[in-house]
Amino acid sequence: MKSIVVQFLAVMTAALSLLSPLSSFADDDGIVESTEAAVGDSIILEQDFESQNIGKWTPFGGGNLSLSEETSHSGGQSLKITGRKNPYDGPSFYCDTLVNPGDAYSFDGWVYHESSQTEPFSWTIRTRDVYGSDAFTQIASVDVEPGVWTNISGIVTVAEDAVSSLMYFECGNAALDFSVDDVVVIGNTAENTDNVVSDFQDKYYMDFEQSFEQWVARGDLTVAHTDEYSYTGNYSIYATNRKEPWNAPTVPISDKIIKGESYYYSAYVMYNGKEYSDSHGFRMEIQYTLGGSDQYNLISAKTLNKGKWTKIDGYFTVPVEAENVYFYIQTDNLEEGEQLTNDDLMSYYVDNAVICKAEIKEKEEITRNIINAAIAVIVLITLFFIGGFIHKRFKKKSEALELVSLDAMTGVFNRNAYEKKIEELEAEGEKFKSLYFVLCDVNFLKYINDNHGHETGDAAIIRCAEILKRVIGKNGNVYRIGGDEFVCIAEKELKDSLLAETEKESAVDKGYPFEIACGFAQYDSEKYPTVKDIVTQCDKEMYVHKQEIKARNKEFSRK
Numbered sequence: 001m002k003s004i005v006v007q008f009l010a011v012m013t014a015a016l017s018l019l020s021p022l023s024s025f026a027d028d029d030g031i032v033e034s035t036e037a038a039v040g041d042s043i044i045l046e047q048d049f050e051s052q053n054i055g056k057w058t059p060f061g062g063g064n065l066s067l068s069e070e071t072s073h074s075g076g077q078s079l080k081i082t083g084r085k086n087p088y089d090g091p092s093f094y095c096d097t098l099v100n101p102g103d104a105y106s107f108d109g110w111v112y113h114e115s116s117q118t119e120p121f122s123w124t125i126r127t128r129d130v131y132g133s134d135a136f137t138q139i140a141s142v143d144v145e146p147g148v149w150t151n152i153s154g155i156v157t158v159a160e161d162a163v164s165s166l167m168y169f170e171c172g173n174a175a176l177d178f179s180v181d182d183v184v185v186i187g188n189t190a191e192n193t194d195n196v197v198s199d200f201q202d203k204y205y206m207d208f209e210q211s212f213e214q215w216v217a218r219g220d221l222t223v224a225h226t227d228e229y230s231y232t233g234n235y236s237i238y239a240t241n242r243k244e245p246w247n248a249p250t251v252p253i254s255d256k257i258i259k260g261e262s263y264y265y266s267a268y269v270m271y272n273g274k275e276y277s278d279s280h281g282f283r284m285e286i287q288y289t290l291g292g293s294d295q296y297n298l299i300s301a302k303t304l305n306k307g308k309w310t311k312i313d314g315y316f317t318v319p320v321e322a323e324n325v326y327f328y329i330q331t332d333n334l335e336e337g338e339q340l341t342n343d344d345l346m347s348y349y350v351d352n353a354v355i356c357k358a359e360i361k362e363k364e365e366i367t368r369n370i371i372n373a374a375i376a377v378i379v380l381i382t383l384f385f386i387g388g389f390i391h392k393r394f395k396k397k398s399e400a401l402e403l404v405s406l407d408a409m410t411g412v413f414n415r416n417a418y419e420k421k422i423e424e425l426e427a428e429g430e431k432f433k434s435l436y437f438v439l440c441d442v443n444f445l446k447y448i449n450d451n452h453g454h455e456t457g458d459a460a461i462i463r464c465a466e467i468l469k470r471v472i473g474k475n476g477n478v479y480r481i482g483g484d485e486f487v488c489i490a491e492k493e494l495k496d497s498l499l500a501e502t503e504k505e506s507a508v509d510k511g512y513p514f515e516i517a518c519g520f521a522q523y524d525s526e527k528y529p530t531v532k533d534i535v536t537q538c539d540k541e542m543y544v545h546k547q548e549i550k551a552r553n554k555e556f557s558r559k
Helices: 002-019 358-384 387-405 415-428 445-452 454-472 495-506 531-552
Strands: 042-047 057-060 064-068 078-082 090-094 104-113 119-128 134-144 150-157 164-171 178-187 203-206 216-218 222-226 236-240 248-252 262-270 279-290 293-305 310-317 323-331 348-357 436-442 476-480 485-490 516-522
Touching: 057 064, 057 164, 057 293, 078 090, 090 178, 104 119, 104 134, 104 164, 119 150, 134 150, 164 178, 216 222, 216 323, 236 248, 262 279, 262 293, 262 323, 262 358, 279 310, 279 445, 293 310, 310 415, 323 348, 348 358, 387 415, 415 476, 415 531, 436 454, 436 531, 445 454, 454 476, 454 485, 454 495, 495 516, 516 531
Parallel strands: none
Antiparallel strands: 042 178, 057 090, 064 078, 078 178, 090 164, 104 150, 104 178, 119 134, 119 164, 203 348, 216 248, 222 236, 236 348, 248 323, 262 310, 262 348, 279 293, 279 323, 436 485, 436 516, 476 485
């Protein structure tokens, strides 16, 4: 019955657009957006929230989203937002893969609240151009009486220069919880869609020689296409006028990856300028929506030296259920209590970004090693004609291939090996249930780097790795998964012995503060039934331990 109603709405909307001029309204810049443009007749979005999955919906600004059975316009559920603090906080939906810039679309939905009075509601679409400038256009506004499902609808033409667009509901009463239901968008289907798996490429190489390559601003900053500096070629992108550490150039990649598969990410980054320190930390991250909230995940972290192009790279697997996936590179986050400095808001360049399937990257590495080995053999045969020497050369090459899974600085296994181990445990089903997991990181690393130098910071990371290897012995493996972050997977319980050893080592004065925060967990059929659940619990417990350590050592906050 609902599909018939939606089709009727599409026909009526198209007919009305031909018979009479519709209303118009102004965006935040005072530009009048005409609603007389012709609207296509395809239903590109139809959301009745009857499934158990929130999907691509996420809070805009703040608040919490959930599927609610308390009330609905039709069916048994609606989408409800709670915990709002600002008038613009509300349910939002990224439209990047739904709409075409320059096309007109019809929006229709229903809103509901249980306040004691009539409240003003609006439906807004935010568009962002390639320079990171945002424009807000009101789709429609309506006064909603309490306890009454009220229709809100309108027609909007998406800005010609939009590279990203998002629609969201808002209410003038900043503290009011409200619900939405039966959201329908009608118009021309987007020319670029991420729904066709056959369109996915094995590798994306973005050198910015012709354009921004779909990169846009994340937050309040300017992203420029520049020929001032580049790693290769003539162009790069430049992030400047940043207001927060997380302000960064970002690229939507839902249409570039197959979720659930491991991918390799890399890019070259450089900063300069007399006003900045000689070195600073950077982070490569993935953001996506899962279960109605935004998730932020570290791919890799690295300390850059000023004036030097540096490669940041790593592997990551985006969950199958994730939506609105973005890849970005930013400066280090601030720890609690830290104050913004000029370095935290520095301008920087990004070039030669790569996204490719992990298996392709591994094949490239193998091919490169094979080529190197072949050249070595030819040179050895030509120069020496000694079979024994050639045999030794091959043996060294074989040992080098084994080192691909090891972290060069600490000698423990690297993130690539960790990702493969997790995939292996998830595939085997039962094996992980008898294992013990530990997540660790080095506290006060920023303080050590700033006050004792990055060589001392590296020494602290190596020191942590040595402690973990000493405690775990032959009963498991240690993996370095980030700058100062480690995971231990063992066949025996480590908590008492590891805490005792870290406490003992912390008392040894080597000229700098040394503490290791740890989180422990193992399989529990009710609480932690999957590998992901176990690791998540380790992370939560490690965070609590980290805060306890900070509380005991407040003098080591960054000055």
